[in-house]
Amino acid sequence: MGDWTVHIVDDDAAVRDSLAFMLAAAGFAVRTYPNGSEFLSVARSLRHSCLLTDLRMPDMSGVELIRRLKAADAALPAIVITGHGDVPMAVEAMKVGASDFIEKPFDDAVLLEAIARATGERNAPAGDGGIADDIVARLDTLTPREVEVFEAVVGGLPNKTIAHALDISPRTVEVHRANVMTKMQARNLPELVRLALAAGYDITSPVRNPINR
């Protein structure tokens, strides 16, 4: 673990410094940046590094930062941190290349695991043929209603909104959602989103159009 450097981009100094403190305690080399532009200026020279960025920042959003890194040919494993209710934005970040997202506040174990996954070589890159087939097989076990819920969930919609859009009770949405997680063998939402992306699912378009307001 020790030979990886974690680069933290967050406009909130308290969150930035506390993250640095925690990750340093866990044995990582850490560097912090108050905004995306500062990180971009050094990103090309980095080796063996991982990015941990906030999503909502005034000058450049986390999504925009990842997109620009890619464009500058300086892509690196990236984890985004979201506030509540920013799931659609987090999904957007994963579409442009982020490997994971974490909702604030989080347990250190969750973050450390996400970093391990992002930096570890054991994970095959998304879109790998064999895995995709496997995911498609799992998708085939979903009922039509469960597919609808799956699409809405990975689109980042809250249960209440899904219930409203599908005209079923929030309670029923919860049941469908639990079934989806079990059948897809996903432990949490980021994992489900990763699976959907790996299966080549176009997440945003089918879901948000009917419910978009």
Next chain:
Amino acid sequence: MVGGQGVSSSKPFRSFWLAGRHRPLYGLMVAIASVLTVFLLRYALSDVFDDGALFLFFTPTILLAAMFGGIGPGLAAVGLSLIMVMVLEQLVLSREIGLLDFIAFLSVGIAIAWLGEAFLRASIASTTSAEALEEREAQLRTILETAFDAAVVINAEGVIISFNPAAERQFGYRLDEVLGRNVKCLMPEPYHSDHDHYLRRFLETGERRIIGTDRIVVGQKKDGSTFPMKLAVGETKTESWHYFTGFIRDLTEREESAARLEQAHGELARLSRLNEMGEMASMLAHELNQPLAATINYVQGCRILLRDIDNPNAERARAAMDEASRQALRAGDIIRHLREYVVRGGTQKFPESMHTLIEGAAGLALLGSRDQGVRTEFRYMASHDTVIADRVQIQQVLINLMRNALDAMRDTTRRELIVTTRNDGDMRNIVVDVADTGTGIAPETIERLFQPFVTTKSNGIGIGLSISRRIIGIHSGTISVFNNQDGGATFRFILPTLQQMGDSDG
């Protein structure tokens, strides 16, 4: 009805006419007098008529008696006439009268008596109703004159034809100043200019905008100041007359009870309060999350640092850190649930007229404010004012902005609240400006004004403008503020019109 108009004019005659108890007696006297008169007349003229026109002379007496006394005196006149005819037969006639002539006269006489009775009844009915009408009119006048609410009656041209004392009090005009003037003098712009048009449109199309409902609108006093009022309009229409009566309650009047104020606020106030609570919870959740996340990070960092130290105290401190971290995460969960709770299942958006929204919001914003003497002006320059909006939310923004404006003008001498609308971007946007002549906003505050918990008021919590920004954001619009050149501030929000919405759908 035929004779009705002729007889109902002079009072003594009418009272005689209607002297119900004595009517048969008068009728009988009329019968006797008229039959005797006709008898004498016919007797005197017997040389002229010879044997002719005997019965004909007596027929008017029957009608006269029946008209005065009803069928009884009418029949009496028939009987008397028959006797007189027989007397005449003996005195002057050269021949005998046939039985058939008597029977014919008798039949015609009864018919005439019956007709006279019917006429009498009709006359009584119409006279009675005319009197009742006069009495009701007097009652109505008393009611209007003592009513607490202002009542203004206009005709189809919009000209004021009645203005009660409460209206004089509310608007500051004397009766003789407004009688004959157009009612638009009681309204601020743009209603002032548009009212004739509204009235014409109603008369042409019959499409009701205000009649039959009561609405909160803005009225203008003689001195130019504006006040919120509740207006109910009724319509009176006959073949020859078309009136509109407006009942107006001044909602700022001091006697206003708290209950009535509450009622006038109604649904809008309740919903906006709920909205405000929800937004506040949501915002608190967001704001608290950052320090909470930082706290958890520090605690967990400490725990990791303590992990490899082999010391009983370090062990206990690590357990305490675990617990502290769990508690902080629990706080995070509570906030998460709170936020989930206030996230609505989607706002209810419908096509709404911005001008109608402004009108309603203005009434509520001015309502209950003790600020007298604020001149309110609406300049509606937007020709396309339809937006897809949650009515309650947009009105809440408008009310927030207008209340802020009123607050800002509390200590200034010139108090003008001017709401302007116009289209820009090829009718795709509507720009709404709420401008005041208050103290303006300090440059150091203006930057942060829309952030939560930033306020310039001593009694504010700084949530109104941040909610307004969120609401406008939800409606795909923008909101901004700038100081005016000649003092005061202008809040401006821009929303897409239906025009633009239609484009993006298709």
